[in-house]
Amino acid sequence: MSEYTITFIKNEQPKEKPDSDHLPFGKFFTDHMFIQDYSEEKGWHNPRIVPYQPLVIDPAAMIFHYGQTIFEGLKAYRTAEGNVQLFRPDKNMERLNRSNRRMCIPEVDEEFAIDAIKHLLHIDQEWVPSAPGTSLYIRPFIIATEPFLGVRPSKNYQFIVILSPVGAYYESGINPVKIAVENNYVRAVKGGTGEAKTAGNYASSLIAQEVADKEGYAQVLWLDGLEKKYIEEVGSMNVFFKVNGKVITPALNGSILEGVTRNSVIQMLKHWDIPVEERKISMEELYDHYINGELEEAFGSGTAAVISPIGELAWNNEHMIINDGKTGAISSKLYQTLTGIQYGTVKDPFNWVVKVK
Structure with a gap:
């Protein structure tokens, strides 16, 4: 059982969903996003699902100057029965933490990260398209947010997950x-x-x-x-x-x-x-x-x-x-x-x- 409790703020102005038969890759985004903060004092804390929105970040945030960031990519799929499922999310979270270690970013709780993604998917499940070849792309990422211009690892981070309904990556399909x-x-x-x-x-x-x-x-x-x-x-x-x-x-x-x-x-x-x-x-x-x-x-x-x-x-x-x-x-x-x-x-x-x- 996770020690975290995810708070939820509903988007009261949901977006119009795109045509699932004509989905470009990575252009549309769902109604909600997951965010969790990190500080040296508290570690990872304050997990929340909020309306999809722009981030407010200090211009001196270290992500902009020294590129301290990592990301992942996985998908949610709609079955013929209408269910939603993931493909090997544990491997993505393992790799996320390997990337974290290389980039001097604090590791996340892998089991909780998967639970958070599931929670977000449950809220935005209507965004998982059902047309053949379509899916809901999941982009977890971490950015350094401390406002500081010295060269060292940041002391503050945000772990964010956004979702994007997508069609085939290559419009031509599985062709050479x-x-x-x-x-x-x-x-x-x-x-x-x-x-x-x-x-x-x-x-x-x-x-x-x-x-x-x-x-x-x-x-x-x-x-x-x-x-x-x-x-x-x-x-x-x-x-x-x-x-x-x-x-x-x-x-x-x-x-x-x-x-x-x-x-x-x-x-x-x-x-x-x-x-x-x-x-x-x-x-x-x-x-x-x-x-x-x-x-x-x-x-x-x-x-x-x-x-x-x-x-x-x-x-x-x-x-x-x-x-x-x-x-x-x-x-x-x-x-x-x-x-x-x-x-x-x-x-x-x-x-x-x-x-x-």
């Missing part, structure tokens, strides 16, 4: 995308913050994404920051390659974010007796597999898109067309099974689903 291998910019290095889910990692990736967009690519494939040789992530997703019947994914090395979907994919592949390896893989090795006709599939994995097949990789003026630019059998099976578990249409052999109501 074109990816450019990034040779100039670096996303993260071992010893840095790459394994934490913190805002700066994403800000530093935007310039490469802009270049890729102009050249007609959906995302970039990131290489390691030291040798610019070994594959790390694709955009903000983990990445997998099927080579000669075996699935290979870059090993966690201190600069790669440990994705919840990544973990789920690995467990699912093992459950299906499909060989899977977590290890270093270079672009040279991948290209050799491609030339030899051994590169059978490639895909990214993440909460927003679930599975995103890769149909083409552009590297050193070479255009590697994977599986004739079509969605592969493993990518499709993973997508159908994972989303089936999330929406309650496929049996969950792993006990990953958590019921909200």
